[in-house]
Amino acid sequence: MDFFVDYILEPGVKIGVIVLVLPLLVGYLVLMERKLIAFMQVRLGPMRVGPHGLLQPIADALKLMLKEDIVPRGADRLIFIMAPVVALVPAFIVLSVIPFGPSITVPVPDGFQWPLQFVEREVPLFITDLNIGVLFILAVSSIGVLGIILAGWASNSKYPLLGALRSAAQMVSYEVALGFSIIGVLLLAGSLSLVDIVNAQSGDGHWFVLYQPIAFIIFWICGVAETNRAPFDLPEAESELVAGFHTEYSGFRWSLFFLAEYAAMIVVASLMVTLFFGGWLAPFGLRLLPESLAGIEGAFWFSAKLLFFIYSYIWFRASWPRYRYDQLMHVGWKVLLPIAIANVVATAVLVLLLEG
Amino acid sequence: MNDVLPGYVPIFMFVVLAFAFPVVTLLVARLIRPSTGGVAKLTAYECGVDPVGDARERYAIRYYLVAILFVIFDVEVIFLFPWAVIYDQLLLFGLIEMCVFLGILIVGYVWIIKKGAIEWA
Numbered sequence A: 001m002d003f004f005v006d007y008i009l010e011p012g013v014k015i016g017v018i019v020l021v022l023p024l025l026v027g028y029l030v031l032m033e034r035k036l037i038a039f040m041q042v043r044l045g046p047m048r049v050g051p052h053g054l055l056q057p058i059a060d061a062l063k064l065m066l067k068e069d070i071v072p073r074g075a076d077r078l079i080f081i082m083a084p085v086v087a088l089v090p091a092f093i094v095l096s097v098i099p100f101g102p103s104i105t106v107p108v109p110d111g112f113q114w115p116l117q118f119v120e121r122e123v124p125l126f127i128t129d130l131n132i133g134v135l136f137i138l139a140v141s142s143i144g145v146l147g148i149i150l151a152g153w154a155s156n157s158k159y160p161l162l163g164a165l166r167s168a169a170q171m172v173s174y175e176v177a178l179g180f181s182i183i184g185v186l187l188l189a190g191s192l193s194l195v196d197i198v199n200a201q202s203g204d205g206h207w208f209v210l211y212q213p214i215a216f217i218i219f220w221i222c223g224v225a226e227t228n229r230a231p232f233d234l235p236e237a238e239s240e241l242v243a244g245f246h247t248e249y250s251g252f253r254w255s256l257f258f259l260a261e262y263a264a265m266i267v268v269a270s271l272m273v274t275l276f277f278g279g280w281l282a283p284f285g286l287r288l289l290p291e292s293l294a295g296i297e298g299a300f301w302f303s304a305k306l307l308f309f310i311y312s313y314i315w316f317r318a319s320w321p322r323y324r325y326d327q328l329m330h331v332g333w334k335v336l337l338p339i340a341i342a343n344v345v346a347t348a349v350l351v352l353l354l355e356g
Numbered sequence B: 001m002n003d004v005l006p007g008y009v010p011i012f013m014f015v016v017l018a019f020a021f022p023v024v025t026l027l028v029a030r031l032i033r034p035s036t037g038g039v040a041k042l043t044a045y046e047c048g049v050d051p052v053g054d055a056r057e058r059y060a061i062r063y064y065l066v067a068i069l070f071v072i073f074d075v076e077v078i079f080l081f082p083w084a085v086i087y088d089q090l091l092l093f094g095l096i097e098m099c100v101f102l103g104i105l106i107v108g109y110v111w112i113i114k115k116g117a118i119e120w121a
Helices: A002-040 A056-066 A077-097 A133-141 A143-155 A158-189 A194-200 A213-226 A251-276 A291-319 A325-355 B005-032 B061-085 B087-115
Strands: A103-109 A118-124
Touching: A002 A056, A002 A077, A002 A251, A002 A291, A002 B005, A056 A251, A056 B005, A077 A133, A077 A143, A077 A251, A077 B005, A103 A291, A133 A143, A133 A158, A133 A194, A133 A251, A133 B061, A143 A158, A143 A251, A158 A194, A158 A213, A158 A251, A158 A325, A158 B061, A194 A251, A213 A251, A213 A291, A213 A325, A251 A291, A251 B005, A325 B061, A325 B087, B061 B087
Parallel strands: none
Antiparallel strands: A103 A118
16 A cells, blocks of 8 residues: 555656646746747737737647648658657656655545545655666657657658758767766766755755856756757758758647657756756755745745746847857867866866865 | 665656657547648648659768767766766775776777867868
8 A cells, every 4th residue: 555655646646747737838938938039039929819928828739739730641650650759758757857846745635534534744846766867867868869860760851851860960969978067966976866966965055066067067058959959959940951850740749849849958957957056955055934845945946946047048049049060069079078078087086185 | 675666666657648648639639630631731841842852862971970979978978977976985996997998988089089070061
C-alpha cells in the first residue's frame, strides 16, 4: 500500500498535472513572446482575442486542432507520423527529475472510509529524485535530435532535409560544450542528483554561479543553441529554409514540434536555475513566508528565476541577428569547447588547493 | 527492494502518459478537422514550383564528420561525469589521471582543428 501511494499514486497525480498544464503554459509562453517582441518593436501584439489578447493561446490551439493534416505524397508515412512524437516525449519526461521546490504539506484523505479522514502529508515538488539526475536529462534530451532528423528525412522535401541536417549538427556540437560546462558544477556539488545540487548551494548566497561564472555563460549560450532559438535558429531560418525541418508539417502534428521546442526551453531554463542559481533557494537567505509555507515560497523563487531566463530567450531573439553557419561551428568547437575544458581543469585545481 | 529502483517507476509512468498526449490530441483533431486532400496539397513544398528531382540527394560530408566528432567528445564528457562526482575523494590522484586523459583528448582535438574538420567557410 505504501509503495502504491509513494511511487504510483502521488507521482501519477503530479505527472497528470504536468501533462495537462505544460501545453497551456507553452501557449501562454508563446503569447508572452509575441507580446514582448511586439513591445520591443513598438507594436501592440495580439489584441483581438480577449482583453489584451489573453485568450489568444486558446484560439490558436483550437485553430490548430481544426486545421487539415497533410502527409506529403513522397513522404515516408510511418516515420513522418512518428517523428513529432519522438521529438515531444523526451522533452516531456526530462521534467520528471527537475525539482520545482522543496516539500509542501497538504491534507490528503487517509484511506477510502467515509466520512473522509484527512492527514497531513509531505509532498515533494518534484516527481522523482534520481541519483543520476543530470545524466538522465542529458541522455533523454538528446533523443529529441532523432525526432528532428527523422522529420527532415521522412518529409522527402529539400528544405526539411537541409533544416534537419543543420539542426542535428548544431545540437550535437553544442551538447559537447554544454556537458563540459556542467562538470564544473558537479565538481563542487559532488552529486548528480538535482535535489542534492540545490541543497549544496544552500547558505547565504552560495549559488554556484558565483564560483562557476564561466561555466554558466557557456551553459547559457549552449542552452540557447540546443533549443534552436535565435540567434542560433539556423535550422528554422525563415529567410532561407522556409521553416526548416517542419516545413511539410501542418495542423496539430506541427504544433507537437512547437510544444517540444518550448518544453525544451523550459527544461534548459530550469536547469540553469537548478545548477547555477540555487533552484528553489531564496537569494541572500530571504524568508518572506512562515516556515510552514516554505514549499510555496521555494516554488515562487524557482518560478521567478525561471521566468527571468525565459525572458532572456525572448530578449535575445528581439536583439540579435542570426549567426552564419560557419560562425556557429567556429564558436561551438573552437571557442566554447576549449574554454569549457580549461574551466574544468581550473576548477579541479582550485578544489584540490582548497580541500587538499 | 533497494531505494534506487522505485524512483524509476514514475519515469515509466511519465513515458506512458507523454506518449498518450500526442496520441489523444491527434485522435481528437482527426475527429473534428476537415480532410479535403488534393494533388497540389500533397506535393512537397518548393516555393510554389513543382519539385525538381528527389530531395534525398548528396549532402555535405561535413555533417557526417561533425556527428563522428560528437560521438568521440560526448563519450569523453560521460567519462568525466563520475570522475567529477567522486573528485573530493580522488583529489591529487584524480587530477593527474584526468590531466593525462584530457591531454590525449586535446592532442586529438588540435589535430582535428589542424586538419580543418570544422572549417565550413
